[in-house]
Amino acid sequence: MEELVMINGAISKPSEAKISVFDRGFLYGDAIYEVVRSYSGKLFAVEPHIDRLFLSAERISMKLPYTKKQYLDRMQEFYQKAPFDDAYLRIQISRGEGPITLDPYAPTTVNEVMYLRPLKPHPREYFERGVPVVIAGVLRNSKKAMDPDIKSGNYLNNVLAYKFAAEKKAHEAIMENSEGFITEATTSNVFCVVNGELWTSPDDSDILRGITRNIVITLAQGLDIPLKKKNFTRQDLKNADEAFLTSSTREVMPIASVNGDVLKSSPGPVTRRLQQAYYDYVKNA
Ligand SMILES: Cc1ncc(COP(=O)(O)O)c(C=O)c1O
Structure with missing residues (x-):
């Protein structure tokens, strides 16, 4: 397997991974993300990335449904589905779906997308x-x-x-x-x-x-x-x-x-x- 996507906890093939056209990440870029890589089968510096994810969420007043420890577990578990030695793992969390309005309080639940693939090394x-x-x-x-x-x-x-x-x-x-x-x-x-x-x-x-x-x-x-x-x-x-x-x-x-x-x-x-x-x-x- 070369690539994997997980949307709100459900694994998808990348070609079948879909998100609503009313998702605010799509509409407004109203989302936050992190990219973590692994070395030799282990995610690297994942905790500071999660800290920054929380800092980003706080600064845009986005309420995250899980604790830092839970995000760590989710990312580790996802990585274990395809633990390429040197992997690229991206987590993106949007404010969620809802009516088309800028009101950040309109959507109720965030959408979480994780994406995993082998890291393409730089020359x-x-x-x-x-x-x-x-x-x-x-x-x-x-x-x-x-x-x-x-x-x-x-x-x-x-x-x-x-x-x-x-x-x-x-x-x-x-x-x-x-x-x-x-x-x-x-x-x-x-x-x-x-x-x-x-x-x-x-x-x-x-x-x-x-x-x-x-x-x-x-x-x-x-x-x-x-x-x-x-x-x-x-x-x-x-x-x-x-x-x-x-x-x-x-x-x-x-x-x-x-x-x-x-x-x-x-x-x-x-x-x-x-x-x-x-x-x-x-x-x-
Ligand atoms: C705008 C910007 N600056 C700096 C960086 C480097 O950040 P990091 O060292 O956490 O990968 C990134 C990484 O994607 C970035 O998007």
Whole structure:
């Protein structure tokens, strides 16, 4: 079996998995989600993902029917139906179905969809030589409007940004905010290394605080790599000694170029240390 879907606890073949056209995830992107991966038959960092799922739910006033422990059990049980060594598991919870109205109190029960498939690994050369990125021509949503720290089912901002990467055959598109600062990429966080210091955007900036970003920050502290959570510009990124992306599926992925301008090193020494530390962390998790 290659892929599996579970809708509100019932397993479906992907081709038969259906959800109502009145589901608010479909109508408005009124949903939240998480993506977890496994290594060697074990879901990785699933608890922080569930914590973030609850944070997202709280921020959009969505009432979840289960406890964190129950979600953990549901995800583990689903994963056991097809425990690919390296799996991609997505859980999406919409506010549910109801009459077509924006009123968030109209639907009564949430819809939960889980999806599981083998993880498609990124080519080794991405990790060994880095990937090209572009700066998107659309800005990241402002925290004051549609907070990127809510991992919602509304990814249109990111879809529009990704278009720039697709058109330039780049791996990712990085979005700036209205002040001209780098925020994050469409599905990853951004780090750069300047004079031995590791920089990443502040926690309260227009970003999703990635689980991988948090792990990398902790690893950097353990390795005594000086870390600054600070705003930086596209020029800072282009002039950086090294830069990399982080996400659950990308781990620590070096950036080779920004808008065609090749960075000084990819991967540089700090990136390589963090890649190794991340692999060690995963092995011992
Ligand atoms: C917008 C955005 N930023 C950052 C990330 C990285 O998050 P994580 O490290 O939790 O996978 C993601 C992951 O999908 C994302 O969608």
